[in-house]
Amino acid sequence: MKLKNTGIRMTDHKNKVLLFINGDAPKYFPNPENYDLIACTDGAFHYLKNLGFPLDKLDFISGDFDSHSGSDENVYDDKFIYTPDQDKTDFHKALEIIVQKGFATVDVFGGSGGEQDHFLGNLTVAFGFKDQLNIIFYDEFSEYYFVPKNFTVKGVKDKMVSLYPFPTVENITTKGLNWPLINGNLSITSRIGTRNFAVENEVSIEYEKGDLLIFIGKNYL
Template sequence: MKNKALLFINGDAPKTIPDLSGYALIACTDGAFHYLEKLHFPLGMLDFISGDFDSRQIENEIIRQAQYYSFEIIETPDQNKTDFHKALELIIAKGFKNIDVFGASGGEQDHFLGNLSVAFFFKDKINLKFFDEYSSYYFIPKEFSIDNVKGKMISLMPFPVAKNIETTGLKWPLHHEDLMLGERIGTRNVAENQDVSIRYSDGDLLVFIGK
């Protein structure tokens, strides 16, 4: 049974449309709509488009397309939250806790950092994964394992601190060590085994898995 949602937001567009068959709900923010059109995305598969619709040109085009494809238009004018944050709230309200996100990185870097902040806010509420042309990345629980990653780049980014980290399967393993922004981070490691395990006792950790 499908229990996963897919969300496109306004960063760098994917070069190709991901496989849509595994998703029960597909949505985008108004800022991502322009690149979905350029990718010839099947708009009939969209469930909703949300955002503050601050561009009249984009809003008019979305309204025009909605007349043909019957997706829902949800205006979210609250300026105290980002369009990404508000879109996640809508998806969660529809009963989804597993959400894949494209378009979070690239573009203006303050947006990227803001998207990580939103992911941090929701990390204990939902299973959120980001995907771009270089990697997938997401916050991980205190005990975590990854399979089928031999030869891939694995980076561990504390947010801002992760303590007592122990890893297996990496070229440069960690043995009950701490990572901290501004002191030591764990970027550009490599998976030597197909399976990698990560454990830590305190803090928060963001993992990046190269393609």
């Protein structure tokens, strides 16, 4: 697998983390040189190894290592952080380490795909850290993350934009979308805002109460 830009928006500044977790392996890797810390969970270690990611770039590998043969551990034992707590997922424990190391921005690959309960679990874990970390998930379809109550994103014209309440959003107003919302309410039990698309280069979102996920896809048209 080649190292290249995914074509999806990346944060420009450094002082950030690249984290691989155990969902679908990315089709392309972002440039490791854009990150100050690179880590993976023990499950993701296998696809990184198989796909030719430069493992010497990893700063740590965390998990309970129940899926490791032992031979890998002998080579990379200085990078392993054993986290046996079965009450937390490997993703959760990796984020705890990242917080302890003082980082605030995390680009996550491998958060979707595979078993969908893992995907939902990853969103729930990210929700729990949203006040400590700026977590952005990337996959082959989109980037997605929790947004604050007053938010603007640029460079999105003609891209799919889905708004997903977690679990409710009150008094939301959007600008720049084909189907705008004006003081609307969203709820996972009644009305969600998926499969919209941007008609302007800049989309703004304001809401008063609740929590909101945004999914920004590839060009819609």
